[in-house]
Amino acid sequence: MESRGPVGLVHQHFELVDRLTVWENVLLGREPRRGWRIDVAAARAQVNELAARHGLAVDPDALVETLPIGIKQRVELLRELEREPAILLLDEPTAVLAPSEIASFFATIVALARRGTAIMVVTHKLAEVIAYASTVSVMRAGKIVAQMQTAQTSVQALAQAMVGGELPPLAQRAATPNAAEPALRARRLSARSEADAIEEFDLEIAPGEIVGIAGVEGNGQTALADALAGTIPHDGTLELRGSRGTIPQDRQREGLVLDWTIAENVLLGRQRSPAFHKGPQIDRGASVAFAQEIIEQFDVRPPRPQAPMRGLSGGNQQKVVVGRALAGEPAFVLAYQPTRGIDVGAAALVQSRLIEARNAGSAILLVSFELDELFALADRIVVLFRGRIAGTFAREGFDRGRIGALMAGGS
Amino acid sequence: MSATASRDAAIALAIVVVFGSVAMLVAGVSPLDGFAALLIGALGSSQEIAETLVATTSLLFPALGVTLAFRAGLFNIGAEGQLIAGGLVAGLLGERLAGPAIVAIPLLLAAGALGGGVWGALAGLLRARFAANEVIATLMLNIIAALLAGYLIGGHETTPLPPSSWLPALIPDTRLTIALLLALALAFVLRWVLRATVIGYELRAAGDAPETARRAGIDLAKTAFWTMAASGAFAGLGGATIVTGVLHRFNLALSPGYGFIAIAVALVGELDPLLVTVAAFVFGILQNGAIGMQAAANVPRDVVTAIEGAIILVLSGRRAFKR
C-alpha cells in the first residue's frame, strides 16, 4: 500500500488511554516541550485550536474515562486529525452514535473530504453508505466482490452483493400466545455496571414474547443485561419464573473458556445440574452427547465435541453460546447483541433459532444496536435512554423515525 | 507425555547443563567431574537414592499445592511459608504428644495440613474478602511464618518427637518414609479432582476464564479461598512429613526453599500432577546431588538454587501460565 502522507485510523473499539486527559491522548507522542518538560499551556491551546477548526468541541483537560462514548470518539478523531492524514480510515464510526449525532458526524467528515482528505469508512449501515459516500466496495469472505458508484446503486443491491444471493428466510413467527403470567417481571429495577446504569426500570416479558431494547450503546444496556443475568447487584424487585439462558455481550470473555473443548464449554452453568454429574464426578458421556446435540442443531463446524473452542470461527463460537443458552427451553432468554461480529449465514441461523425459542414459549429480551434486527425479531421494542425507558412500541406500531428520535433523547 | 512437556523438560535440562557447567568452570571444576559428582551424589548408592527420594517427597507436596493454586489462576508464591506453618504445628504438637503411632502419626499429619491450610487460607481470605493481591500477601506471610516459628519455639529447634510419632521407614536405615507413598497417592487424587470432578471443573474455569466462570454461577471468591486453603494444606502436609519423617523435630532450617523450588517443579510438570511427580524426582536429584557435588567437587551447592531460578524464568512463558 502506498500513500502520500500518514494514514489515520479511527477504531471501532477506541484506542485511547482512559486514565490520561484529552490533550495527553490527542498529542501522545507529539507533545510540545519547553525545556525538559511538557508545555501544557501550548498543548491545551493546540488541542483547542484543532477542535475549533474541525467543529469537534472537547475539554482538553477532561479525563478520557469520564467522557461519554460519543465524545471519546471525538477525541480519537482529533488525535488522528492532528497528524493531518492523507487518508482517514473509520471503522464502524456510527455504531456508538444516536441517529441525530450521525448527521453532524458526517457533516464533519464530508467537510474534511472537501478539504482534500481521502476518507474510507468500514460500515454495515448501507443507508449511510448511499447517503454520504461517493464510491463503495463490497467485501465478502475477505475479497472485494463488487465496486460501484453510490449514485448508481441502492441499499437493496448492496445487500444482495454482501450476502451473495438470497438468504434463507427467517423462521416463521407463530401467533402470539395468550399468557396469563409474565415469565419475567422487573419492578423499579436500578443497577450500575462498569459501563452504564439503569434507574427504576419496569419491564414484563410474557412467555412467547421477544422484547427488543433499542438505544445507543452506553444508555444502560449493560447494566440491564447484567442485572437480569444476576451478575451485578440491583435494587428493586426481579421475579423470574423458571430457568434462564444467557447470550452474553462478549462471548469470548464472558461466555467461553477458549482453551477448552466444545463439550467442556457446553457444560458451563450446568456443571451442578444432576443431568451432568454422577456423585462428585462429571458425566463426560452426557456432556459429549449434549455438545453433539448443539452441534447438529446449529451446524457447528468442526462438528466434533472434542474440538478446542479457540479453533472455531467467531460465528461457530457464537452458535455454541446460543445453543447452550437456548437448550432445555428456558423460561427466559437474555440475548445481548446475539449476531454481533459474525457472518451473515450464522447470524440468520441465530435469529431463526431465537424466533423458534419464542414460538416454543421462551420470554426473550433482545438487546441490539441494529434497528433492522429489532424490527425483524421483536414483538415489542423498548427504547432506552440514559438508563430509563423513553418509549415502548408494539410490533404493529414500529416507527423508525420516532424510535430514532427517542434514542437521541428527543420526545 | 505431551509435546510441550517434553520440550519443557529439554529446556530445563539444557539450562542445568549450561548454567551448571559455567558455575563449575568458575569454581575451577571441570563440568564432567562436577556433574559426575552430582549424579553420584544423587544416585550413586541405595542410600543416596533414598535421600534423593526424600527430597523428591519434600518437593512434591508443595509442588502439588502450587499446581492446584496455579490451575485456579491463583499465584500462590507462599508454599514456603505454608510448609513452615505446617511443620511448625506438627513440631509443636509432636513434642507434647505421646501416644500410639496409629493415633499420633495421622494426628500430626492432619495438624500439619491444617496449619498450612490456615496459612494459605489467610491469603485466600485477604483476596476473597478484601481483593488483596495474593502474590504480595503470600510473600509477606512467608516471612511472617519464619519469624513466628522462631518466636514460638524460642530457639533453633523443638525437642525431638517420641519415636512412636515417627513416620515408618520405607527402606530400613534411611530417612525415606511412607510419606513418599502418601505424596504419590495425593498426586493421583489431585489429577482425578482436576480432570474428572465438578469441583475441579469449576476451579479450572475460574483459572482459565474468570468472567465466564462467574457468569456460569461459580463463586470466584469462595473458590479462591478454598483453593488457597487446600493449596496451603498440601504444603503444610509436606512440612509435617519433614518433621515426622526426616528431622523428627521442627527446625528453623527445615526447608532449603522447597516452597519456591516447588514453583519450578510445578512449571516443568506443566501443572499436570503426574508430570509434576516426575519433575519432583528430577529436582530431587538436583537437590540431593548438589550436596554430593559440594562435598566431592567443591562446587557450592547454592548454584542449584540459581539454576532452578533460571528454569522458572525460562518456563514462565509457557502457555499454561498465560492468563
Added chain:
Amino acid sequence: MIDFVWLTLIKATPVIYAALGGVLSERSGVINIGLEGMIAIGAFTGVCVSYATGNAQAGAAAGVLAGALLGALLGIAATRFRVEQIVAGTGINLIALGGAAYGLVVVFGQPGASKQVAALGTGGETAMVVAALVLAVLLHLFLFRTRGGLHVRACGENPRAAEVAGIDPLRVRLWATATGGAFAALGGVFLAMAELDLYSDGMSAGRGFIALAAVIFGRWNPLGATGAALFFGAFSALQYTLQRSGIPSELMQALPYVAALVALAGFAGRARAPAADGIPYVPVR
C-alpha cells in the same frame, strides 16, 4: 525523637529505592516481583567489586549496573518472550539469591557472609538517604511532567494506544524495568556498603517484597510509595526503640510485614493498578 526519625529514614531507604524501581516498571506495565533479587545482586556485586578494586564507589557503580542487567533480563522476558511476570520474577529472585550464595563461596571462599570491604561510610550513608528522597521527587517529575514519563504511563495503561501514537511499548517497558532494577540495586548497595561493609546471605530480608506492598500502598506514585516505605520503615525503627520493652524480637521484626499485610488488606480495594500492569503486549507491527 531525632534518633527515631533518623532510624526510620535508614530503615526506609532501601525500601524506597526498591519501591521507586517498582513504581517505574509497573507504570510501564511490568510487575517486578524480582525486586528482592535485584536488591541482593546489587549488594553482592557492590561488595565483590569493592573487594576486588578496593574502591567503594566503583563497587557501588557495579552493583547498580548488575541490578540494571537483572532488570533488563526480566524486561526482555516480559516484552520479547511475554512471560507470566509474577512467575518470572520469582525465578529472578532465586537466580539472584542462589547466585549470590554461590558467589560468596567462589569469591570469598566462605559461605554465609563476605569479608569486610571498603564501604561508603557515614558520609555515604547520609548522602544515600538524601539521594533516595531526591530520586523520589525526580521520578515524580519525570513521570508527570515530561514526555518520557507520559509515554511510560501510556504504555502501562494502554500499550496499543501508545503504539498507535508511535511509541514502542516494548522498548519503553524494557528500559523502565532495567532502570527499575538499577534503583532496587541502589537499595542493596545501601544495605551492604552504607549501613554495613559486607554482604551476608538473606541480607535483603524481604525488603523487595515490602517495596511491592509500598508500590500498591503508594498508589503507583513515587511520592506515595516513598511515604509508604517510610511508614514501614517506622515500624522497623520501632522494633529497635522497643527492644528493651520485653516484647520478643521475632515479633518486633515481623511488625513491618504484618503492617504491610494489613495495609494491603485495608487498601487493596481502593488501589487501582495501571490498567495494563503485568499483561504482556503483542505489538501490531
